[in-house]
Amino acid sequence: MARPREFDAEFALDRAMEVFWAKGYEATSLDDLCEATGLSRSSLYATFGSKRNLLLQSVDRYVERRTPNIAAALARPLPIRDAISALLGEFIDQIVSGPGRRGCFLGNCAAELPRHDRAALARVRQGLTRTEGTFREALVRARARGELAPSADVAALARFLTAGFQGLRLVGKANPDRAVLGDIAKTLLRCLEERNCRRNPHKREFGHDHQTSTACTPPESEAA
Amino acid sequence: MARPREFDAEFALDRAMEVFWAKGYEATSLDDLCEATGLSRSSLYATFGSKRNLLLQSVDRYVERRTPNIAAALARPLPIRDAISALLGEFIDQIVSGPGRRGCFLGNCAAELPRHDRAALARVRQGLTRTEGTFREALVRARARGELAPSADVAALARFLTAGFQGLRLVGKANPDRAVLGDIAKTLLRCLEERNCRRNPHKREFGHDHQTSTACTPPESEAA
DNA sequence: TCGATTTTGGACTATATAGTCCAAAATTGC
């Protein structure tokens, strides 16, 4: 081999991720990325290929970095509700305390990325699925400890928690108000109370039979 | 007066909103806006001032347009849970049926807008607050009808529902899977069951006392 | 030391972008 790299690609990726996270994909320029990573354009392109490719890798990186944190928070020697409550509280603290208010990178990407960008959305989906899995594993353990009803639908609860956390952080970005976020978290936690976590077999599942067209205007011919 | 306008500003605003909604703020160019509205640059600028200003007005427009829809859905002669269930189902249908998968415009803006953009975030916040108010009013009526416990904390429930819907739609953008979204909706609805909606006075409220630093890395010196 | 190989800085390109400007067109009151 010849001349070695003067930078650490992992470190550069972390810094790039931070920028994408803080500013969003479109609003991040290559100059921003060069400045944040300390790399020149040639090194950036040689290492990561393109801005878009760097985003994809940043998403993966984010997931790698955050999943263990969440897993650790849920593995604390606490009743699962208390562990989740603490996790919610930490997010809320981060949000209301100001500077770190960037939301969840996965959520930001999901919101910003155009829906025709299959590859990128797949990465985001994988990340969300991993979060969901982390929640589910913790719930399974909690159920085994007797904290949830034996019939608790932990898969559904995990999905719900994933969406709930996303909702909390998204709302928090626009409305970093402790009272509001506390209400959301408090109510969310109630869904974990033991009596709510039994399966309810005669309850209709979702889908298939809704008629009235409400919500938001659907049409518009798929703006390019 | 002299020469009259050849276009309808309201109509143009609607079209502009659609583009922002579909593509996001940064990814929408003035050419996109001109094409969608049919206006020339001069007319656009004379009418709306700037791209950013047009976004702000689009947000307001979106809120004006969607609030009555939600209000109407919640005012249907149904138990509140059924009305909300139907609303969730409609959103899910829209998401999984494909083309309309743009998420909520407010959520998209909250995710994309930089947090230093006070004015824009305030508009978004107002929109979310209005949604919350719509939920709350419906819940108050439901409580008066005896569908919720007299002590139900309808304000907290409304905030929770606002975040929950945001979470559902955000997750749906990355993962338009009926099973996943159905689980989220199903679990969310459980929080509305009568027995869950009583105030629980000795339960600790949120905030103030969380210690471990988990979640996602907070630092980074406020990337410009 | 030398040739081979890789990295690096930064100049460069081609394009896209938000916003400006003005002459021509359209309309009004008279």
Next chain:
DNA sequence: GCAATTTTGGACTATATAGTCCAAAATCGA
């Protein structure tokens, strides 16, 4: 019809952008 007034199309500007390219520098094996 005419002067006044407003709108309109689109040319124009200045800048920012993603990505390319290459000569110089740095390192390695021999």
